[in-house]
Amino acid sequence: MLHIMFENSDQSKTDLSELGEFGLIDHLTKSFNITPEFTLKGIGDDAAVLDFKEEKVIVTTDLLVEGVHFDLSYMPLKHLGYKAVMVNLSDVYxxxxxxxxxxVSIAVSNRFPVEALEELYAGIKLASKLYKVDVVGGDTSSSTSGLIISVTALGGAKEEEVVYRSGAKxxxxxVVTGDLGAAYMGLQVLEREKQVFKVNPKNQPDLDPYTYLIERQLKPEARKDIPPLFKALEVKPTSMIDISDGLSSEVIHLCKNSKTGVNLFEEKIPLDPAVISVCEEFQLDSTxxxxxxxxxxxxxxxIDQGDYDKIKGNPNFTVIGHMTEEAEGMHLVTRANQKIPLIARGWNAMDKKEDKK
Amino acid sequence: MLHIMFENSDQSKTDLSELGEFGLIDHLTKSFNITPEFTLKGIGDDAAVLDFKEEKVIVTTDLLVEGVHFDLSYMPLKHLGYKAVMVNLSDVYxxxxxxxxxxVSIAVSNRFPVEALEELYAGIKLASKLYKVDVVGGDTSSSTSGLIISVTALGGAKEEEVVYRSGAKxxxxxVVTGDLGAAYMGLQVLEREKQVFKVNPKNQPDLDPYTYLIERQLKPEARKDIPPLFKALEVKPTSMIDISDGLSSEVIHLCKNSKTGVNLFEEKIPLDPAVISVCEEFQLDSTxxxxxxxxxxxxxxxIDQGDYDKIKGNPNFTVIGHMTEEAEGMHLVTRANQKIPLIARGWNAMDKKEDKK
Incomplete structure (x- = not known):
């Protein structure tokens, strides 16, 4: 994967217009199968018809815009398709x-040949296969500039199993799964190499030390293992959110929706060693x-404190703090044992995706 | 409505960045209510949670791109928001x-002030109120150019009530509802006036003769009355599709999906008198x-011929032809009683929206 970055592809190119009316989306979606148990009708009618049995229907949507959420100079289209699906599945989990x-709907300018869209759909198809979701609809339009991908995901859950943001006490x-910060540092590495490439296109950077970071950025995986793990451990979280905008703003969402405060312990935040070393290299603070x-x-x-024994020692989970009375506020407790107010860092509304979910 | 066309609005303008992170979508959606019977959780969590009871779930999505599907020089944003919803509801009906x-997801460039997006959402809200649908999610992003709106609609139907494209015999x-061609001619009128306006901005055209056509273009209504009418008349269509791309291509979709031919009678196609007269004015053939x-x-x-008496004389319906054996082919029978092969007219794949539905 890392070797194709920054290379100019010279594969054969088919102009979008060659496929004619209705040809493009048929061409891109012809190999998609459906799971008859849950999908009565997929692509090919005015709408899809879905069967959720006894379950409630979960629905979420996300939009990825070229130049805002991704940069095709280092994001291969197949990965982009895969990631566009992951972003949505993560919300369902x-x-x-x-x-x-x-x-999946896309708006695409004529500068993309058919082969580029085939790559994009190959990533979508791979994601749908690995995560067992059916692609049941979509729309393909031209755009005046760039590529935009809009994905809507549907899921099912028994009503009593649904976990909202609002139930923390x-x-x-x-608790958090996995480790944090790697995707962002992967992006920093890719941005740096892009600048190097601009100056010296013949430079072939050694990106091996950054493999984990770059993969977290280019090919994230949604945590499909976690809901069944909760079931196996007989734990139902009191509140849950996925981390798309950074830990700080997600913690604040849980607190505000649950009307609690929080003490978040800096020393507990799980970091991969690669994040720590690349933060030193970039002179950034890993926290x-x-x-x-x-x-x-x-x-x-x-989770309720009484459930602690059920998750204790599980390598998927790290306890990073505890909820407090709302009046106590939301704080980061530093390694030096200082309490500093937690703020929703991040970016301006229009520089970074605004995710209402 | 017609009087605001081509005028430069000088309303107060709030830059998008003033609302800050998370401010925009909260601001735009704060007044949306939900129907607790069908929507357990709307906007404000990782995903919405919906209850379809005993019904199967119908889902469809459409993307509207500025410069491809709409021209803001004559499409007021409120109408655009309304139409974006109608396009999707039509697929559900x-x-x-x-x-x-x-x-509803939007990608929008900085050239739009907050007030413009408020107008857009006012149209979305009006549509959702009149058609009794809840706005349960969305995403707001910046775009490098122009405005893109992605709407996904969800609906419910008992399994035995669902009508596919594939059941015609x-x-x-x-049979078709309403009349045809008006929206397209409304667009022609608006395009012409735009050209006139470019040459002489002070010209205030008299658009009254075109009111019906322009309203069909700018403020279409989805046929929410039709499914309950079928129920009242005790008719279940054998196949159905909505007319978004023109009668010809939709008839072909029904035939291909149902493996039938068709005889479509030119003289039966329902046309509003305003369409006939404006086609004469533009020297276009109304058929x-x-x-x-x-x-x-x-x-x-x-519908089955045996159901003809149930719809006969109903002003909503016009019988325009009948299905034949597939081997007989798909034909338009002209007023001169000539049979000419029906072809999917329309536009190049990338000039016009590719609608996979």
Whole structure:
């Protein structure tokens, strides 16, 4: 994967117009199968017809815009397709639900040949296969500039299994899956190499030390293992959210929706060694990166203290704090044991994706 | 409505960046209510949670791109928001289903002030109120150019009530609601006035003779009355599709999906007198316009001949032909009683929206 970065592809190119009316989306979606148990009708009618049995329907949507959410100079289209699906599935898992279907709409300018869109759809197809979701609809339009991908994901969950952002209680433990900050640092590495490439296109950088970071940025995986793990451990989180915008802002969402405060312990935040070393290289503070970096697609949740024994020692989980009375406020407790107010770092509304979910 | 066209608005303008992170979508959606019977959780969590009871779930999505599907020089933003919802609801009605929820994502460039997006959302809100659908999610992003709106609609229908494109049988009657071609001719009028306006901005055109046409273009209504009417008349269509791309291509979709041929009678195609007169003015053939114009958002369906008495004389319906054996082919029978092969007119794939539905 890393070797194709910054190379100019010279594959054969088919102009979009050659496929004619209705040809493009048929061509791109002809190989998509459906799961008859949950999808009665997929692509090919005015709308899809889905069967959720006894389950409630979970729905979420996300839009990815070229030049805002991705840069095609280092994001291969196949990865982009894969990631566009992951971003949405992550939201479904964050409800403790199982994704079943997605719809995918794209707006694309004529500068993309058919082969480029085939790559994009190859990534979408791979994601849908690995995560067992059916592609049941979509729309393909031209755009005056760039590429825009809009994905909607549908999932199912029994009503009593759904976990909202709003159920955390005082003294609940705050827990996170995986580790944080790697996707953001992967982006920093890619941005740096892009600048180097501009100056010296013949330079072939050694990106091996950054493999984990770059993969977290270019090919994130949604945590499909976590909802079944909760079931196996007989734990139901009291609240949950996925980490798309950075730990800090997600913790604040849980607190505000649950009307609690929080003490988040800096020393507990899980960081991969590669994040720590690349933060040193870039002279960035790794805690700040974990709090504000975003795009980790890990799950952040709270559990009752009585459930602690059920998750203790599980390598998927790290307890990073506990909820407090709302009046106590939201704080980061630093390694020096200072309490500093937690703020939603991040970017201006229009520089970074505004995710209402 | 017609009086605001081509005027420069000088309303107060708030830069998008003033609302800050998370401010924009909160601001735009704060007044949206939900229907607790069908929507357990709307905007404000990782995903919405919906209840379809005993019904199957119908889902469809459409993307509207500035410069491709709409021109803001004559499309007021409120109408655009309304139309973006209608386009999707029409697909739900075409399955003989009831729409319940929508999600709305927009990508927007900085040239739009907050007030412009408020107008857009006012149209979305009006549509959701009149058509009784909840806005349950969405995403707001910046775009490098222009405005893109992605709407996904969800609806419910009992499994035995769903009508697909594929159920038409030989000898079934082909029926259409309303009249055809008006939206397309409304667009022609608006395009002409735009050119006039460019030359002489002080010209205030008299658009009254074109009111119906322009309203069909700028403020189409999806046929929410039709599924309950079928129920009242105790008719279940054998196949159905909505007319978004023009009668001709929709008839072909029904035939291909149902493996039938068709005889479509030119003299039966319902045209509003305003369409006939404006086609004369533009020196266009009104049959061609009805066949290829698109954006009518009427419903096209087939019924068993035995059901003819149930719909006979109903002003909503016009029988325009009948289905034949597949081997007989798809034909338009002209007023001169000539049979000419029906072809999917329309535009190049990338000039006009590719609608996979």
């Amino acid at each position: 964050a409800m403790n639900a199982t994704p079943r279907q997605i719809t 005082t003294n609940d433990l705050l 700040t990166i974990a709090l504000s970096g975003g795009e980790d697609y890990e799950l952040l949740f709270t | 075409a399955m003989n289903a009831t729409p319940r929820q929508i999600t 030989t000898n079934d009657l082909l 061609t316009i009805a066949l290829s114009g698109g954006e009518d958002y009427e419903l096209l369906f087939t």
